[in-house]
Amino acid sequence: MKRWILMAACLACLLGCGKNAPETQTANNVEPTPAMEASGAVSARPVKDVRPTPADVLSGTNWPAAEVASGKAWISCEHDVGAGDGTPVQSLDFFSVVDVMTPCREPGTIRVRYRGKIAADFTALVERMSAMADRMEIKRRILDIDSSGGRVEDAIRAGDAIGNAGWTLWVREDAVCHSACVLILASGDDRLISGKVGIHRMVRIGSKASNRAELSSELRDVHESMKEYLERNGASVAVADLMMTVPNRQLRILTVDELKEFGLDGANAAQDDLERIRLARRCGEDFPARMDAFAIAFDSECKAEGRALEEVKECGLALQPRFGFPDGKCVAEGPMSDYQ
Structure with a gap:
């Protein structure tokens, strides 16, 4: 998504x-x-x-x-x-x-x-x-x-x-x-x-x-x-x-x-409200919460000043399974779906 x-x-x-x-x-x-x-x-x-x-x-x-x-x-x-x-x-x-x-x-x-x-x-x-x-x-x-x-x-x-x-x-x-x-x-x-x-x-x-x-x-x-x-x-x-x-x-x-x-920067707050409603309706009530947990972990574990975009991407991909991503029901909605 x-x-x-x-x-x-x-x-x-x-x-x-x-x-x-x-x-x-x-x-x-x-x-x-x-x-x-x-x-x-x-x-x-x-x-x-x-x-x-x-x-x-x-x-x-x-x-x-x-x-x-x-x-x-x-x-x-x-x-x-x-x-x-x-x-x-x-x-x-x-x-x-x-x-x-x-x-x-x-x-x-x-x-x-x-x-x-x-x-x-x-x-x-x-x-x-x-x-x-x-x-x-x-x-x-x-x-x-x-x-x-x-x-x-x-x-x-x-x-x-x-x-x-x-x-x-x-x-x-x-x-x-x-x-x-x-x-x-x-x-x-x-x-x-x-x-x-x-x-x-x-x-x-x-x-x-x-x-x-x-x-x-x-x-x-x-x-x-x-x-x-x-x-x-x-x-x-x-x-x-x-x-x-x-x-x-x-x-x-x-x-x-x-x-x-x-x-x-980051996610648009107005769009975030709309999409959380849509995500919960389509992918299950726990899906937005797992997305939030992923984002927090990504911020703490993958964020590093001077890090190249490709390194950030690889870090995010490796982090996904801990939070149940890619999700079998909503693969395209996951946090790194563009990089699957």
């Missing part, structure tokens, strides 16, 4: 997220021009004006023209990063997506590697990959992201698409997830973080503010929308408040403890 795909590994692999004290880095200079959209957290229009692609459109074949232009994307049918990033993706028309995802149908795994800005084309990417994965019944879905941020409104829209489609999110040790990307991180069913996660204040594109009160008024609606979004995705609304205190020219790196406190 997606809820448990990398739950224990998420606890073990927060190797590069931060230190015991908050870390601040200098970000690229920000100018009041469109160049500021290259990274960071920017807002350009009311969130209420940003709407998801209608389900009846995605269920058909006549998809609006779109392509990946704000970054680079690849599709792999393997969770193992050693196999490479996979096939490059640019066109997001229906038949191009069919072609690139068809090889993933039999293994039942898709890993989308994305490096770039959070923008409307990124939203289209995750919406369309999710819709096609549903059609092809590809259950294991991983978004392997490396992004310095982008538009808040597009991040909220993309995050809602991710949250409704059962994705695990990765931030590798050589990747980052900054500013608006943190909203994407909040949406995953599970989060595996080895890279840096950072936040700072959003900037309003085309702002007409001449004083702090006017600027605050301009940002109020999008700030409230961010808080509502975080809340429905099981993350702390304190993230939105903290973002407003860090100058846009700087970057506050969140520590391991802060990521846990804000609900941005």
Whole structure:
């Protein structure tokens, strides 16, 4: 089950997220021009004006023209990063997506590697990959992201698409997830973080503010929308408040403890509630309790700073039998089911 795909590994692999004290880095200079959209957290229009692609459109074949232009994307049918990033993706028309995802149908795994800005084309990417994965019944879905941020409104829209489609999110040790990307991180069913996660204040594109009160008024609606979004995705609304205190020219790196406190690492709390109910109903009342016991043991026995992801995986696989996994009735729901 997606809820448990990398739950224990998420606890073990927060190797590069931060230190015991908050870390601040200098970000690229920000100018009041469109160049500021290259990274960071920017807002350009009311969130209420940003709407998801209608389900009846995605269920058909006549998809609006779109392509990946704000970054680079690849599709792999393997969770193992050693196999490479996979096939490059640019066109997001229906038949191009069919072609690139068809090889993933039999293994039942898709890993989308994305490096770039959070923008409307990124939203289209995750919406369309999710819709096609549903059609092809590809259950294991991983978004392997490396992004310095982008538009808040597009991040909220993309995050809602991710949250409704059962994705695990990765931030590798050589990747980052900054500013608006943190909203994407909040949406995953599970989060595996080895890279840096950072936040700072959003900037309003085309702002007409001449004083702090006017600027605050301009940002109020999008700030409230961010808080509502975080809340429905099981993350702390304190993230939105903290973002407003860090100058846009700087970057506050969140520590391991802060990521846990804000609900941005490991299993998503909101999804956890839903899946515990489903697990107990389908696999037996003791199944969730055994999953919890496994996660605690994995944290204490497999967690080690600097340990490679493959070592963590092998440790988890060896630990399973102690807790009755793989479970004969619900093999696919087990804590390391992706690695069986």
